[in-house]
Amino acid sequence: MEPRHGGLDHPDAADDRHLLPRPEIPLRNEPPGRKRGCEVTDLSTEAVELGASGLVLDGREEALLCASLFYFRLPREVWEARLAQVRATGYRAIDVYLPWNFHETAPGEWDFEGRRDVGAFLDLAHEAGLAVIARPGPYICSEWDGGALPSWLALEDGLRLRQAEPRFLAQVRSWFDRVMPLIAERQWGRGGSVVAVQLENELDFFDTHDRHAYITSLRDMAIEHGIDVPLVACAGQGDLVGATGGVEGVVPAFNFYPDDRSAFVEPEVRRYAELVAGRGEPLLVTETNRHHATLRRLLVSGATLLAPYLQASGYDFGYTPSVGNWGDPGGFMTHDYDFGGYLSPVGEARSATSEARVLAAFVRTLGPALARAVTQASDTLRVSVPTSASPSQLALDGGGTVTGIPNLGDEWGTAVIDAAGLSDVEVKLPPFSCLLLVRDLPLARFGLPGTLRLASADLVGAGPDGIELASLAPSVIALEGADGVKLVELRAPQPGASVLTTVSSGADRWDLVVRHPDDVPAPGDVQIPAAAAVGEPEAVTGVARLDTETRSGATKSYELAPSSESVGVYRGRTHYAASVRGVGELLIEGASDIVDLALDGLALPTVARFGATFRVPVDGAGAFEATVETWGHSNFDDSRLPGLAIGSLRGLGRVWSVAASEDVTALWTVDGGEQWAGDPAPLRTLGGWSSTRIGRPATYRRALPVDGTSHYALHLDGLSRPCEVSVDGTDWMVSPEDPWVHLAPGEGADVAITLPHWPGSEGGAALLRLEAVRDWQVEAQPDTAILALAEQQSDGEDARLPLEIEPGEETWLDVEVPAGGLSLRFEGAQVRVSAFARGELLGRVWLEDAARPRFTGGDPGRLWIPASWNTGAVRLLVRGTAGGVQPCLERVTAAATPE
Template identity: 35%
Template structure:
């Protein structure tokens, strides 16, 4: 039986017909189930043909061996609804999806298991993936597209294997991707399998695995002249693999998306076209910030559908692009790249004369980029994009050739007007398009948005970016008819005008209908203007200055408690989300501060009446000096560590950005002395007995960097001057521990990479991102060696030795979202007024009544914003945890992925409960709550 979906060389074929498809990202785990159908219908209303659906493993396996496919988690119901809406689906079940989701969707108990090598051709990892595939693949197989006439099946036309593997150091891509694909096929998945390249390396992304087609993610600069060449490059690369160009992710702006379509992409998936929200959990940390970034719960990159499901202005261009794709149909779906793409376009000079072709003038000089396809059946599609800051007059079509021909030609500049392309505008126009019955659409300034060849009707519309009058030039297909023959035309509207010359018929105007030709061969040509979006009004905003509050400090409801000699990462005692509290008996009355070992994600300290600011920390050692003497009831140190999320990327610059990184802390050291050790170092080449270092030494000597050893030079840390760059030198000294048993190094303002050894044993690395390094228990008289790598004279920084002792005898307890919600549900609320002050280290519950929320509801949601500083707010409804908002920021991180300053409250989910915590030792203040209004303001 023929498959209903196949890749036929460079064509994407569905039900025997080549297609070009626009696909919008729509993730059901980021949209309340009650709003799924509205989002699907919104995509359909744009004219899009498909949705791209990530399926997160850890969203469905909620705890080891615990699976959830009901309610909000019912992915099969969503796919069924997609099919009912008339949309196709590309599903991406991982195991890794990225998507700025917790751990890239790999469950934390898998990723942090030291016996499992994630995203590798590792039997232990593949066994775990197999258990996930055993659950999800039967659903996908049932929901595969089985043809337009099939009584069963669903919308799935493609399945992606893993995601963006070329970002990751996979040692055996072919074996890994091949193993995943084999498991998919074993479960009955027979639609095309693809594997996308995140940064253009198709081979590493798909591994060359049998039966897996490479796809690519393209994120060019929207204003780059080079976009068209970039797309054509990957179209040729796809041709070499004998598959269509599938662009699984790309920019959202439809001016740019036109350029992908106009240069041969067959499947285009702008990311993220339907914005969403990370309800309940799912946020991650990654490398989008200066050091690291906390991803916000609102997941919005400016897509055409906002998080509340409302259209944004670019929806006009979305509908227009999809209309052009559908009008050209198989002509576009079978198009080939036009090698002479610049020959049909010329720039008009101010005196009205033609300048050279764009290729001769250079696209970067004119600011006009050109895409061109030879359409199936004849003619071309030109995609013209003006990325300059001025209007450029363009001349398209055969009058270029006519001007190059003998002057006997009677075609004049007045017959074919210039196409005036404003700054920033883009258009897609056909050239020499055969219409049948001898008629050719030779050139036009309008965009072809409908074509019915059986009814002899076509519709041309003013480009959405170039409103106003349009023109179209028609010819007869038979060259012999051009000599002195005009095509008859009749107008149904007085707005249109026409003139002819030497076989050309020019029709122009703003709107109306013209009939060209006679009898059964006549064509009906409709001119129309662009339809603009009318944005619906939003519910009025309500400012709340009086709401219910829990007056007493909320009680802590733990999920579990463990006692240990050493502090353990949260994952080591089965905690994968929420908050952990570490307690240790300690006398810190004389301490200068504390160093936390491998701390993540957000930490704070309490000792006696001393409360620290919250600090974001990327899984590294964190020096937290005390800013004042400790008083009050002391004797116990409390460290609170909060999981924001596991990394959705893999970046070794910070430990918490690794896919296998754990959260919490691994220990704490009380610091009693801080020694400046900037002087007294011996400098040399270091480990010359090691092959790599020996080679480096030889290269330095060859370059002229010579260090004698009689005596060995003694100097300050990083102070040796040289004319050789880059270079690597090693500084050594003997440690004097005194009464201390443990130590840390801290380098302030350092800009170099420092590899640290104690008694010849590697300890770790200090970088500008990791200025503190835990040495642990160190014997007096130990040798400290630091190898400093400098590229061009960076500052080595000011180095200090932090001396003290490790704390032991820890008691650890955790609290997850269910326990936190329980505390809010049992709080004793009473009326409260704003401003509300929350002291350092404290929290308070607030309740916003459902009646207030409903007054400002719009489009099944209410937007809640906050005025305040120094606070973190965690929001709950009856159905969901809506996420966290931080007012005033957190040291050590930035927030990315969305605004991070609002909550979206779905319709009908009861009161809003807010847990408001101070993030600063000095306390925080909430001035008010604002309900209602649009997402964008």
């Protein structure tokens, strides 16, 4: 064993950051003739190539780490700071969605100014030295309102979303005509940062009928606007043809969201690496988990682009969150858009930033050798903790290997390995980590003698002056020189106190420094922003209750209850009123998202069931009122509930009075298929056929007692699993979440229901005859109208918290807040709060209510007011809800946030 040289606790350890030269390779490229804001002519993007080693920029081959950073989720005033924070982690790129409905705010009304000035954002990314993957959709998902598809598209008769259909493509063209020129003039090689453009998003999740024609149309539109950087299309579940349509010139990329603790990540990813390698293409991972342990596993399994979603979090201002199928079965996406990445929505740098710098430095150090590497299954290792079922190893171009050794547990562990000339070397594995073990690396490429036979610490720098590593654990380093292999064991460094030593083999000499991950510097002269955290919350005491209306009261008459979108409410609220005198019960179909009902002014519990049909007893009331607020449109496509389907409309839906109800549980004939069901068919109750063939389908059929002129609703009570329903030959699936079938006049003469046999699993069936509720008074209150009310000057009177209000009551409050960026929190029960500042909706919270749906994404209780928007007061719209305790806003707190 080689004796240790120098001191392990070097007296200048805290000041050794420049032990090795760290030249910055700028990402900016400014060819002659391209100045920011100038017209672009006769320039190409030949400096971007896409080959087996990935995206190659100006001939520089390097695996690319990419952080999502979304301008539409941040105030313009913090764009530059956030970009700098990403650059300081060593990530060289960002991916940027461009949401269509953020820029087309109403049909034909376009906005690219202020915080919608995406061109300015892309210019700032260029100035920060970050490459950009632009993702203009038309569909983006991103848990954003409607996946960025404008909600009014569904109003156009015959238009079919995400299809090669003329009406939809015409709408897409109007979007691309505006956004693609902004991207094209900012391409790499034209003085900008855009190195790739993604078409669509995870199309393999969606039922597009002619994928080839659809993606071809998008490709051709992009090319027409001068896009000549690589075009990519990402697969959400590994179906590369389903994502790209097999279209020439569109390269597949992949979104992997594995279980971080799964032992099978590596063989799955290697399979896709081999698949695209056979096509001469790289493995581009355009979305994946944020943990750097997982990113390392993907890197050694062949990925040359790693774009974890979401490293740089953000915030959904306005009425822009979506509803989606994360829940039981649905959920509301929070305004706080945070999945635990290394930057919080308000700009806090989390501990993973140091892990990011380490991995970025590792990638930068190995450079082309890593980008050109070939992945394979590694040799069997002896590991004392849960690990991969089949670890991956990269054979580096020019010699050497990198082996990923995961520790999938939460305890420290060990791995026993061997290297040339060494055997049974034990290395430490930190909890939930992935060691990138470098072996047999020739050092001549770094201007150093000999070979790095083994390094259990991360290789984060190498040059003529020495070798730089990073580790949380004790390190084992083996170097081979003129006098054979020399091995040193170095203890774990501490923050601010690196471990330094010198290793000699004959005339060969290597200076080593092992840093704590927190001490790995940013690339080149990039400055690491000072760490900051959210302060301690302080109660807000200055409260005024305002004498301001919460709506205008101006209504229009409609025969039937219209959708919100059809009256111009693409985001916001719609208010409905009608007489229900003489009605015993209402049936409401398709109401979404937040539905507040009242009978004769008495508030009922809020309904938020994603469009599921529900019944409302009227109990002799004469006046029916409803306020329906759009939380957001579905960002995914899930047919289990009407409100979860992409393109579904918002509002009160269809409102019916129940004229009659009849039990239709009995008198169904049975076709048991391959089970025994004789001829004539047995007559059974619905779901009552018994067989030993559990789980096999049986079909129940009967004519329903319909009159041919009325609307009806068939209720399958107690449905426990999806079933197929055929009405007069038309088939669809009915889910337990919404076990209703609507029958239009003339339908129902032949109804067949196919159920898997499961003893005792089904209940009864009822047929309800319906009559439409007519003569509605409707007030449209789009987001612009609500924002205008929130900006009105108003007198008020001092109030105190806790503040009690009545169910169904709404009131405006002004609350005084400290200066600067703030994280606002609210405490109470049976109230919903919308907060406004500087002409923007900061967000909405819903406190302690049994009717509240699941919230997903980030923190549902946090609202953020950026420092540049803070005028010293926040205006609140508070609504009381029924069904629980007395509505009460008990407390508001504010905590300082970094900016």
